[in-house]
Amino acid sequence: MVTIILLLSCDFWAVKNVTGRLMVGLRWWNQVDDDGRSHWVFEARKASAQGSKTSSEAESRIFWLGLITCPMIWVIFAFSALFSFKVKWLAVVVMGVVLQGANLYGYIRCKVGSRKNLTSMATNYLGKQFLQQTMAKEDQTAS
Numbered sequence: 728m729v730t731i732i733l734l735l736s737c738d739f740w741a742v743k744n745v746t747g748r749l750m751v752g753l754r755w756w757n758q759v760d761d762d763g764r765s766h767w768v769f770e771a772r773k774a775s776a777q778g779s780k781t782s783s784e785a786e787s788r789i790f791w792l793g794l795i796t797c798p799m800i801w802v803i804f805a806f807s808a809l810f811s812f813k814v815k816w817l818a819v820v821v822m823g824v825v826l827q828g829a830n831l832y833g834y835i836r837c838k839v840g841s842r843k844n845l846t847s848m849a850t851n852y853l854g855k856q857f858l859q860q861t862m863a864k865e866d867q868t869a870s
Contacts, residue, residue, distance in 0.1 A: 753837035
C-alpha cells in the first residue's frame with residue numbers, strides 16, 4: 728500500500744510539473760505571499776508570434792484523455808473497495824481520487840481561466856442570448 732501511494736505521488740508530481748507544461752503548455756502552483764496568504768496561480772503558455780503550436784494536437788488529446796479517465800477509474804475503484812468491504816484499500820483509493828482530481832481541477836482552471844473569467848464569460852454569453860431573443864421577438868412583432 729505504501730508503494731502505491733508513493734507511486735501516486737510521483738505520478739501527481741510528474742503530471743503537474745512536467746507533462747502538463749511540455750504537452751499542453753499549462754501549469755499551476757500555489758504561491759504564498761510575505762503576509763502568509765496563499766494564492767493559486769493558473770497559467771497557460773502564450774501563443775508564439777508565428778502562431779505555430781509547440782505541442783501537437785495528438786499530444787494534447789492524449790494528455791486530456793489520460794487526465795480525465797484516471798480520476799474516473801479511481802472512482803470506480805473507490806466504489807469497488809467500498810462495496811466489497813475492503814476498507815484497508817479505501818485509503819489508497821481516496822489518495823488516488825484526491826491526487827488525480829486535483830490535477831484535473833488545476834488543469835481545467837488553467838485551460839478555462841480563473842473563476843472570475845469563467846463567470847464573466849458565462850454572463851456575457853447569457854446576455855448575448857437574451858439580447859438576440861429580445862431582438863428576434865421585436866422583429867417578429869414589427870413585421
